[in-house]
Amino acid sequence: MKIAFAADDRNATTDAVLAFLSEAGHEVLLPATSDDWPELGAAVGRAVTDGDADFGVVMCWTGTGTAIAANKVPGVRAALAWDTWIAAGARKWNDANVLALSLKRLAPDVAVEITEVFLSGIAPDARESANIARLGELDEPRR
Numbered sequence: 027m028k029i030a031f032a033a034d035d036r037n038a039t040t041d042a043v044l045a046f047l048s049e050a051g052h053e054v055l056l057p058a059t060s061d062d063w064p065e066l067g068a069a070v071g072r073a074v075t076d077g078d079a080d081f082g083v084v085m086c087w088t089g090t091g092t093a094i095a096a097n098k099v100p101g102v103r104a105a106l107a108w109d110t111w112i113a114a115g116a117r118k119w120n121d122a123n124v125l126a127l128s129l130k131r132l133a134p135d136v137a138v139e140i141t142e143v144f145l146s147g148i149a150p151d152a153r154e155s156a157n158i159a160r161l162g163e164l165d166e167p168r169r
């Protein structure tokens with residue numbers, strides 16, 4: 027798959043996630059043109075909603091800033107995950123299309139495990155389709 031990736035800092039955790047993405051055979055896109063977390067979250071979000079990437083992975087110290095920035099892009103459903111259960115639930119119940127990770131709080135192996143689960147092909151639960159559609163409606167300007 028095509029995965030848009032951005033991180034506002036680099037350490038063993040970011041390197042491990044990037045290495046995993048490549049070793050798993052994904053094409054890694056780096057759409058961000060700035061190291062600032064609002065811009066890089068939005069750039070990854072746009073890559074996903076424009077159809078350039080199948081999924082996005084964003085990383086910052088907390089993971090929260092890039093998640094918030096990505097979620098400002100209409101059509102993005104970015105989920106901050108700190109374990110594999112959260113990551114699986116984000117796909118199953120939220121049809122999340124961007125994974126946000128803390129590069130400071132996750133050990134490299136844990137971050138890789140979370141990313142692997144998120145991208146493992148877990149299908150959204152059909153019972154959630156109405157709720158996901160409602161998220162799309164929330165992207166619309168209020169009337």
Ligand SMILES: O=C(CO)[C@H](O)[C@H](O)COP(=O)(O)O
Pocket residue numbers: 034062063086087088089090091092
């Ligand atoms: O976690 C983050 C945002 O949620 C950032 O990584 C953290 O705030 C550091 O950013 P900067 O280097 O721009 O101060």
